[in-house]
Amino acid sequence: MKECRELKSPLVYRADPLFASEFGALAVQFYSLRRCFAHYLHMAYGNWRDYLRVRDEVSLKKYLYVFRPLLACRWIERQLGQVPMLFAQLVESVLDEADVRAALAELVARKQAGDEMAVAPPVEALRRFIEAERPRLEALNEPDDAAGEVEELNGFFRRYALAA
Known part of the structure; x- marks a missing residue:
């Protein structure tokens, strides 16, 4: 499957x-699905x-920096086309785990309320998901494309960058 919409x-x-x-x-x-998958997986890792x-306290905002690429990999794995820009669309489409959804919804609400720099002990539901999903995705064969x-x-x- 090869799909790409404009920016x-x-x-x-x-x-x-x-x-x-x-x-x-x-x-x-x-x-390239293969390159996108590899890029997102590397970014998540x-x-x-x-x-x-291995942290006693973490920046809650950083969870979003790990979850977006992990969910993007799931999106590609499920062959849903080009990964969407909107985080909410990724969550709605590929995140089946209710406890993880709830924890992410709380983080997003805190971020939108201006509390995005908060530091706290690790969120257990999110930690468990990452600890399971990251290695699962790494074990998959990357999509094959050219x-x-x-x-x-x-x-x-x-033409564009060097001419500016």
């Missing part, structure tokens, strides 16, 4: 229609290792 960020600060058109075409050609593993040749991307980069 789907809910925030657009500046739009260049020609850039968006060219980039969108390249995104379709180069979108790095954030877990750096911020959550992307285009990088010279076309290099040309695009030179």
Whole structure:
């Protein structure tokens, strides 16, 4: 399965229609489930290792830095297409564990209330999920796919980034 929609960020600060058109075409050609899966898994591992593993107190915000990529891997594993930008959509679509959902909902509510820098003892439901899900995902074979040749991307980069 190879799918890619154009950039789907809910925030657009500046739009260049020609850039968006060219980039969108390249995104379709180069979108790689295998590379996305590997990237998200590496991101989850790095954030877990750096911020959550073997700590008496953790930054609650850092859980979100681990959960988004783990849930993105689940999304790819379930062959649901391009990973959505919105965290809530990931949770709703691929997180079946009710206790983990409840703990994440509490974290998101705290973050939205401005309490995102809070430090606390590890949240047991979240810790258990990460300790089980990360190795499970690592044991999976990455999706098999192929992307285009990088010279076309290099040309695009030179036209836009180096010309600025």
